[in-house]
Amino acid sequence: MSKQRGAWSPDSSTLNKAQAVMNAAAESGNLYRNGLGMIASENIVSPMVQKIVASDLHGRYAEGLPGKRYYQGCEGFDTIESMGIELARSVFNAPFANIQSTSGTVSNIAALKALAKPGDGITAVSTADGGHISHARMGAVGLRDLNLSTYPWNEERMEPDIDGACELIRSVEPKVALIGQSVFLFPTPLKEIADAAHEVGAKVMYDGAHVLGLIAGGVFQDPLREGADVMTGSSHKTFPGPQGGFLLSSSEDPAFQKRLNTAIFPGVCSSYHLHHVAGKVIALAEFEEYGQAYAEDIIQNAQHFASSLAAEGFDVLAESRGYTASHQVLTRHGGTDSGAGAKAASLLEDAGIVTNMNMLPGDSKALTPSGLRLGVQELTRVGMGPSEMEEVANLYARVLLHGEDPKIVKESVNELKSNHQVIRYCFNDDKLNGYPL
Template identity: 50%
Template sequence: MKEDAYWIKDTVKAHTKWFEASLPMIASENLMSPLAKEMMISDFHDRYAEGLPGKRYYRGNIYVDEVELKCLELAKKIFKCQFADVRPISGTVANMAVLFALTQPGDTISTPELASGAHISTAPFGAVGMRGLETIHYPWDYKNWNLDVDAAIKFIKKEKPKVAQFGLSVFLFPTPIREIQDALQEAGSVVWYDAAHVLGLIAGGKFQDPLREGVHIISASTHKTFPGPNHGILIGDNLTDELQAKLQKAAFPGVTSSHHLHAMAALAVTMAEYEIYGKQYASQVIKNAKALGSALYEMGLDVMCPHLGFTESHTLAVNVAEQGGGSQVSIDLEKANIICNKNMLPGDTSSVKPSGIRLGTQELTRVGMEESEMEEVARLIYRVVMKKEDQEKVKKDVWELKKDFTKIRYCLNEGEEAYSFHDIF
């Protein structure tokens, strides 16, 4: 019905206004640039391009091929690699492509545990389990939120996993891949790094450089610290022709048919912009995360890893078990227009009622906030979590802060509204 269609539009507009008046701190979200958003409502959205550029199964892809080739060229330049595939339509789909290319049911894959910050696609109920793989988990240093290097070396030499997977959903610090590389080589493991959360920090040269540290293949989504569309990517360097062919075949026709050409074009635009602004943006994201962690800690919140500066990424992990637990605290914060998520911490056994919350600074940085604003954000969080103030009262002060930070930064067309709804009709 006509009324239903317009109700849906009005509801989406209401969501947009809500986020404009909020502090969005989900670590897996970001804002696209105006130019990238234009690609999402272009005619590319309505088309198919199965296969590789120049080798499509459909006609009508002359311009699509040109854009995709430019996207691949930019990816190889930004990530200093000789292989890229931009056809996966999400990070999890990219992960599935890697699993299809590298493994057979019954193979052994080593990963971090969920409670150590791993992504659900590596869980027994996720893509790894659906592929029929045997999963083993690295020894973990809970104090430092990272691999226990000495124990991991012994573990890898003993278990000899066919694929050694690294990467986290709560990605606070670089993975010590260099330190365990000899063990990985001795075991003959293919090294796979899920960079979904830190792709923008890697591209900006501010986190670690996995392909120079012993990683063979990187998978990622492209909408977290890398501020592009909801899409996926595969990148690698010094890969054999056989492995490249396996990855391409896994991407299509293995796990993707149409690879969402509008999102591919938006990704290409984001890459072109990131060449200009990426280093500055990535640097400020990390500065903001450290400043927020320090401010929250000084106010009495149990922010993980204070002895390591809390984080080297966009993410903070905060233990709120004594304040009601991650589920309740995230609900209370949402009522005050502070948007974050509950999150498991090391030692947790329940993802429904975990101890922690996860906070990300990448979107607040995208709209121009810096270290001084992080102190104000910390005070707002403190009022909800520690002082248990009325959320409606805090919500008003959230808007007082946010109203000066609603314009997009670190892209072409800087200064345009970040949360505008593009009315066509």
Template identity: 45%
Template sequence: MELPEELTKVIQLTKEQNTWRRTETINLIASENVMSPLAEAVYMSDFMSRYAEGKPYKRFYQGTKYVDEIESLAIELMNEVTPAKNSDLRPISGTIANAAVFRILANPGDKALIAPVQAGSHVSHTKFGTLGALGIQHIEMPFDKENINVDVDKAIKMIEEVKPKFVVLGGSLYLFPHPTKELAPHVHAVGAKLVYDAAHVYGLIVGKAWSNPLDEGADVMTTSTHKTFPGPQGGSILSNDDELFKEISRTIFPWFVSNHHLHRLPATAVTLIEMKYFGKDYASQITKNAKKLAEALAERGFKVVGEHLGYTKSHQVAVNVRELGGGAKIAKLLEEANIIVNKNLLPCDTPETVSNPSGLRIGVQEMTRYGMREDEMDEIAELMKKVAIDGKDPKEVRKEVIELRKRFLEVKYTFNVDLSSYSSKSIPMII
């Protein structure tokens, strides 16, 4: 039988996506990464078709004996590399992890203090996202414009006055660590809990480039598993507080997750092992690359945020391109050149400019995993200048981007493994 036209279309689009994003583009989206071939091999497994509601060895279905083992192993690995006393991998995203934590820490009508939007709080922390869906009042802590961060002194005063149920640090666009150690004693003094959303920086924490918030006073850490931590899309909850963790963990199923997408588990376990052995080198190179890219962009005339602070200590670089036409325009032009970034609100923006903000958010973690180092950050900055400042035809610059990318097609910071034994004719990966 000849393949149906619509099936041919699906296969073709998948091939085109894989070719474009894996071999022809410079991906600088700060919330993405790439798994190793080994992690992808175990991701494409029978686990993807199965259910395992509940916790390991306490399931509501039969047929889960290997799920129990792989989930327990992944939890042990996550506890080891973080480190943490407890972790739960059942949240299928960082947002779901936040929801499970917030639901336990406060009731509808209660107050939560969050990092100011200008300091990078994620939408799930706000009245427009998960916090609002749970009916919890969202109050922003003051913003320190000079340090591009939470204003510590004013935040302490607000914590003492408001007496919230919990405080949230961490976020989506933030260049510097949030003040966990400085705020934690004051949060606890009013009987509140401190939550750190490490979705973006978990790989930097595991790789010891950033401090572990749990060691600095955070009661709970939530995270994604697919940003600076280069695993499959998913989330987790970590805590050193046994009783609080048990209470939160009991809510994940059935309130927020039924089946937790089991094929994530072996892929996450593989990535945890990779980070155990290679994470320190990887995280260190990410931060070096981010700083170098920021410096190289600034040298070429871009208005890079945070010059007086050294630009960045994370995987992210923020650039103000308002004078060049705005974030929406420049992001689109760069995409035409196969340089993938996202437009983003900057501290100077108002919420009304969300469709065309001043900024670009740039992340170097995926290109770092493909082996790029400081010299390549300089090349990337030059290519971006040609498009955004020099006004060259993006289609012409695209040729240079593809040539650069051809040199970096192999995932690094992983193990060399013969994957032939992992192949499955019944579950092929379309390349």
């Protein structure tokens, strides 16, 4: 018998599927609530952001820009987006901001659409050296059918070989010189690269996905004043907002700004997840208030964590440069392509510490790398400081150097985390700087 509309109720197996989703989400939440989230691309959002992301806006549509819509019902949202554009311009000190992009990758696709056409050349960091997949032929660069040339890499300094990069740009004369990585320990000396790029008529695109919060907090580098024409980024890594993206530019030229806006809509987005846009706007307002302190604390923690790991006996990369000037720390756990990074990440997860394996210079296989890429931005957000960084480094040593049972170490992990259940650097109902997780 066919089911009647309105009288239908899910049979138990369908309901079980929905229940299984709820249970798995709760399990994932518990892992992070009780453990240590140390994936460099992740963060937690403030209570106000959580609230607005679950608001009615998540079911609504808007296309176009504030005041120029294709749908009715956008008046309230126009206020939100207009405020967000202004806040983004101020927080990132950018003459142009588009806050609609649904992710860092979408921002990159839009930027490449605005800056190049199929068959044009692009220079970027290779994925083996820490470039993002969207900078590669397998990702957005291939989607746009661009001819990719990759910069030579300085392993000692963990940055592009600047002279080599400038030489490459002058010889291949790309339309886009792309800078920025997923493995991003130090600011890139941008001025020389930008000079070479502008000399051959290329635009400079800086992918700040990872370091956007550090840039906005004034503690990393200032790409839009160092020669970048366009800056893309995620809104949820060191910038502590909901998942999404930003597209920013140093250009005051209305025609160029229009090209960037139209690359987003109608280029790569129709409606653009209004609840997340509203969340970004709240995160921008919170950042204006607390962002500088947050960014400073992240850097201090990353440097302290790196030196604490080294003191425990770990092989931490870039010792000669003080290990890191960002939120990231890189550790080597075995020989090239040995898969030791994967094993270390798995043992740490058993102890309630969530990290990701990462290729290091010399590795050639993404699934059997020798390293870990660690981020401290989430631990910083729940109020951990230098003394906790030492404790965390010791927990790593217990698991990875002293062979302790990860399940035993997990008890110490849970205890440490139980004392850090308040989200910092954000507004709360009592106007205090902190809110329960």
